Amino acid sequence: MLEIAHLSKSFGGLAAVRDVSLTVPEGRIVALIGPNGAGKTTLFAMVAGFEKPDEGSVRAFGADITGLAPHRICAHGVVRTFQITQPFAGLTVRENIMVGAYHRVAARAAAARIADEVAQRLGLAERLDQPADRLTVAARKRLELARALATGPRLLLLDEVMAGLNPTEVAEIVAVVRTIAAEGVGIFLIEHVMQAVVSLSDLTYVLSDGALIAEGPTAAIAADPRVIEAYLGHGAAARLARGAALP
Amino acid sequence: MRGPARGRWLVGALCIAAALAVPFVVRSDYLLNFLILVLLAAYLGQAWNVLGGYGGQSSFGHVVFFGTGAYASSILQTRFGVNPWLGLPAAAAAGALVGAAIGFLSFRFGLRGSYFALITLAFAEAFRIVANSVPFTGAGLGILIPLNQSAANFQFRDKPGFYYVALALVLGSLAIAWWLERARFGARLAAVRENEDAAAALGVDAFRCKLAAIALSGGMTAVGGTFYAQYFLYIDPSIAYGVGRSVEILLVAIVGGVGTVFGPLLGALALQAIGELTRAWLDAPPLSLVVYGALLMLIVGFLPNGLIGLTALGRRRRRADA
Numbered sequence: 001m002l003e004i005a006h007l008s009k010s011f012g013g014l015a016a017v018r019d020v021s022l023t024v025p026e027g028r029i030v031a032l033i034g035p036n037g038a039g040k041t042t043l044f045a046m047v048a049g050f051e052k053p054d055e056g057s058v059r060a061f062g063a064d065i066t067g068l069a070p071h072r073i074c075a076h077g078v079v080r081t082f083q084i085t086q087p088f089a090g091l092t093v094r095e096n097i098m099v100g101a102y103h104r105v106a107a108r109a110a111a112a113r114i115a116d117e118v119a120q121r122l123g124l125a126e127r128l129d130q131p132a133d134r135l136t137v138a139a140r141k142r143l144e145l146a147r148a149l150a151t152g153p154r155l156l157l158l159d160e161v162m163a164g165l166n167p168t169e170v171a172e173i174v175a176v177v178r179t180i181a182a183e184g185v186g187i188f189l190i191e192h193v194m195q196a197v198v199s200l201s202d203l204t205y206v207l208s209d210g211a212l213i214a215e216g217p218t219a220a221i222a223a224d225p226r227v228i229e230a231y232l233g234h235g236a237a238a239r240l241a242r243g244a245a246l247p
Numbered sequence: 248m249r250g251p252a253r254g255r256w257l258v259g260a261l262c263i264a265a266a267l268a269v270p271f272v273v274r275s276d277y278l279l280n281f282l283i284l285v286l287l288a289a290y291l292g293q294a295w296n297v298l299g300g301y302g303g304q305s306s307f308g309h310v311v312f313f314g315t316g317a318y319a320s321s322i323l324q325t326r327f328g329v330n331p332w333l334g335l336p337a338a339a340a341a342g343a344l345v346g347a348a349i350g351f352l353s354f355r356f357g358l359r360g361s362y363f364a365l366i367t368l369a370f371a372e373a374f375r376i377v378a379n380s381v382p383f384t385g386a387g388l389g390i391l392i393p394l395n396q397s398a399a400n401f402q403f404r405d406k407p408g409f410y411y412v413a414l415a416l417v418l419g420s421l422a423i424a425w426w427l428e429r430a431r432f433g434a435r436l437a438a439v440r441e442n443e444d445a446a447a448a449l450g451v452d453a454f455r456c457k458l459a460a461i462a463l464s465g466g467m468t469a470v471g472g473t474f475y476a477q478y479f480l481y482i483d484p485s486i487a488y489g490v491g492r493s494v495e496i497l498l499v500a501i502v503g504g505v506g507t508v509f510g511p512l513l514g515a516l517a518l519q520a521i522g523e524l525t526r527a528w529l530d531a532p533p534l535s536l537v538v539y540g541a542l543l544m545l546i547v548g549f550l551p552n553g554l555i556g557l558t559a560l561g562r563r564r565r566r567a568d569a
């Protein structure tokens with residue numbers, strides 16, 4: 001369970017996130033969508049401890065994690081992935097995943113076993129001994145997910161794990177994310193690929209210009225005039241409703 | 248045990264046996280002195296490698312730990328009558344403490360890369376200047392350790408004694424590197440080296456990891472300083488804290504192959520051999536340095552993974568961009 005209350009963050013004069021409050025219920029898949037520059041990644045960075053909020057609080061599973069260091073937040077079971085994949089380039093896939101696994105276990109053999117299991121699950125088993133920097137984009141995205149999963153998280157923050165993948169690859173990741181959620185791990189994801197959002201999440205928040213503009217069941221959100229305008233510009237919803245062609 | 252693994256242990260055991268047998272075969276003091284210096288350089292290079300290779304934090308002032316170790320045991324010995332064998336752990340503790348202090352100050356403020364290299368260089372220079380100025384360290388005169396040759400006093404009558412101690416140091420440092428490649432601490436250290444943010448997201452306390460690495464590296468290097476002081480029985484500020492030795496220490500690791508178990512050993516052997524041979528063949532000192540420098544440039548320029556990259560041992564490891 002993640003509870004974000006009145007979270008704000010400015011960079012100089014730019015308000016990146018303004019008074020955002022939202023909840024990710026336990027074991028659910030919740031999506032955060034919004035146009036580019038809406039402040040989604042900044043919001044994630046604050047939840048995961050990479051940015052300190054100016055105001056507001058973040059609570060995870062009952063504990064106040066506001067402004068804690070990332071490794072401490074990980075200890076609370078909240079683990080993020082990165083939109084721009086950040087593999088440990090000089091290490092192999094197995095070594096990459098083991099770093100995550102070491103969060104749970106201290107012994108090398110146990111960490112290696114977890115790495116093998118997780119890799120199997122994410123379709124990386126054949127690449128375990130490859131250096132991480134030789135992976136394709138799709139495989140790097142899987143590696144991000146694999147490392148985070150190896151820590152044994154209670155809540156995963158997935159920042160665009162589907163971006164840049166083809167529809168087949170998206171479908172594969174969607175299936176994996178669903179099985180992870182089925183095990184009781186909460187999923188909070190930022191996504192532009194609507195195919196993924198619609199098929200995965202039942203609750204969606206929409207962020208625009210740093211502020212929440214809509215929340216609700218994903219199907220309803222896609223038809224919300226405020227959401228359409230945020231993406232397509234002022235008056236777009238009305239024109240769509242009239243059946244007029246968009247400029 | 249699988250076949251290849253058993254083979255590796257066998258080769259390792261044979262190498263150790265051969266190294267142990269060397270003083271029974273080699274009678275020349277010149278050659279033994281050469282080997283002792285190779286072993287000391289390999290040991291210091293491996294100590295640097297713990298922080299610079301595995302941890303990716305390239306120190307340019309590792310001599311600060313070397314000198315601290317040399318001074319710690321020598322001062323304890325000459326002023327307080329402490330046996331140098333007891334001075335050895337004291338030196339290690341002093342080196343670890345100085346390492347932790349420097350690490351705390353620089354990592355706390357997020358210094359990385361060249362900035363970290365520069366701050367370590369500055370610390371080493373500061374220590375040299377202090378050692379040169381205060382009476383406690385003997386100031387510019389340095390410290391002359393009184394001659395009292397006995398194994399109990401860490402002053403061996405002949406070279407083999409020192410050779411075995413240096414060999415023990417190298418084997419110990421190889422064991423530490425071997426452990427780093429297999430332990431959780433080493434995996435986390437490598438993760439921090441490759442990508443600090445990603446490591447932090449996976450629950451790694453990067454600051455603590457780097458602090459532990461610099462303390463370990465500093466403690467190891469300081470032990471090398473004590474060995475040096477006992478071998479030559481004289482230290483002064485420029486010997487103990489000279490910039491040149493910092494460069495020698497990191498070159499050994501870089502030429503051999505950073506972040507590898509056997510790189511520093513190979514690097515030490517190559518650098519000492521090149522140094523000796525250019526000195527012996529080219530009588531004019533400036534010319535030998537020119538050749539030495541040219542060879543270094545060739546190695547660093549054409550072998551980014553170091554000499555170890557040429558061998559089967561280095562094939563798996565590639566140099567990480569620190």
